[in-house]
Amino acid sequence: MGVDVILDGKALAREVRSRVKEKSLLFAERAGRRPLLRVVLVGEDPASIVYVRNKKSACDEAGIDCLDTILPGNVDTNAVATLVDDLNCDDKVDGILVQMPLPPQIDAARITEMIDPAKDVDGFTPWNVGLLSTGRASLLPCTPRGILTLLKHYSIETRGRNICVVGRSSIVGRPLANLLLASTDATVDVCNSHTRDLKAHVLQADIVVSAAGCPGLIRADMVREGTVVVDVGINRIPDPSRKSGYRLVGDCDFEALKGKAAAITPVPGGIGPMTVASLVENVLIAASIRAGVDIGAL
Numbered sequence: 001m002g003v004d005v006i007l008d009g010k011a012l013a014r015e016v017r018s019r020v021k022e023k024s025l026l027f028a029e030r031a032g033r034r035p036l037l038r039v040v041l042v043g044e045d046p047a048s049i050v051y052v053r054n055k056k057s058a059c060d061e062a063g064i065d066c067l068d069t070i071l072p073g074n075v076d077t078n079a080v081a082t083l084v085d086d087l088n089c090d091d092k093v094d095g096i097l098v099q100m101p102l103p104p105q106i107d108a109a110r111i112t113e114m115i116d117p118a119k120d121v122d123g124f125t126p127w128n129v130g131l132l133s134t135g136r137a138s139l140l141p142c143t144p145r146g147i148l149t150l151l152k153h154y155s156i157e158t159r160g161r162n163i164c165v166v167g168r169s170s171i172v173g174r175p176l177a178n179l180l181l182a183s184t185d186a187t188v189d190v191c192n193s194h195t196r197d198l199k200a201h202v203l204q205a206d207i208v209v210s211a212a213g214c215p216g217l218i219r220a221d222m223v224r225e226g227t228v229v230v231d232v233g234i235n236r237i238p239d240p241s242r243k244s245g246y247r248l249v250g251d252c253d254f255e256a257l258k259g260k261a262a263a264i265t266p267v268p269g270g271i272g273p274m275t276v277a278s279l280v281e282n283v284l285i286a287a288s289i290r291a292g293v294d295i296g297a298l
């Protein structure tokens with residue numbers, strides 16, 4: 001059996017952004033201002049620069065103002081903390097996003113912990129992580145939110161299904177597992193790079209989500225026919241035929257899995273755009289809660 005569906009995150013993300021745009025206009029009408037996201041970037045990590053550019057252009061398209069502040073790569077924790085403090089206190093700011101990873105001299109946990117949870121559009125603060133586990137969070141982490149939106153859009157059943165999450169990062173694996181536990185009736189198996197016999201776990205899965213950041217990790221022999229494959233990996237591998245010298249691949253062997261999976265997300269064009277679309281949803285949600293403006297369900 002060949003693949004039935006390429007899960008087109010790029011097209012769905014466009015739909016999400018256009019829905020957010022309608023609601024942003026409504027917000028602006030009722031609140032007398034547009035939602036505002038402030039992005040903090042420290043240093044010049046090339047991947048982070050691309051991500052921030054994508055986030056800004058998605059906001060632009062969704063009727064959301066987005067301003068970035070770029071700090072030199074050698075600043076200390078206090079310099080970032082002072083900026084976050086200012087943004088916390090600025091009533092015009094609806095969302096604060098500190099792009100990760102931060103340079104090694106910066107205490108990333110301290111910075112994350114000091115963001116006002118009401119402006120925490122990444123869903124990374126301890127308060128929002130806790131709310132996520134109780135199933136009462138308003139601001140869900142962007143990649144897990146995007147994955148759930150995609151599964152729902154394609155009517156992929158989760159009730160009673162085995163979902164294997166490969167990866168336990170605080171950005172994707174752990175919050176995704178918590179979100180699945182809190183909001184679906186799936187059985188959730190969380191694996192990591194030390195998992196003994198990963199293949200045995202993945203073979204049990206009706207849905208596998210790989211967020212390990214290891215190209216080639218999920219091979220066709222590890223997946224049953226009819227499994228849904230969600231590839232969160234974004235890995236740069238050398239490719240001299242490209243002007244950039246590299247190309248992006250996921251964690252999963254897309255070409256081989258295409259012949260076996262029921263549905264699969266491509267890289268690029270799968271979960272990446274859904275993450276960015278979820279961010280603009282979060283900014284609008286934060287803005288409407290903060291301003292006390294009812295814009296209806298997203």
Ligand code: GUN
Nearest residue numbers: 097098099100101122142
């Ligand atoms: N770096 C990689 N992904 C993310 C994300 O979702 N949010 C932030 N702030 N940094 C990231």
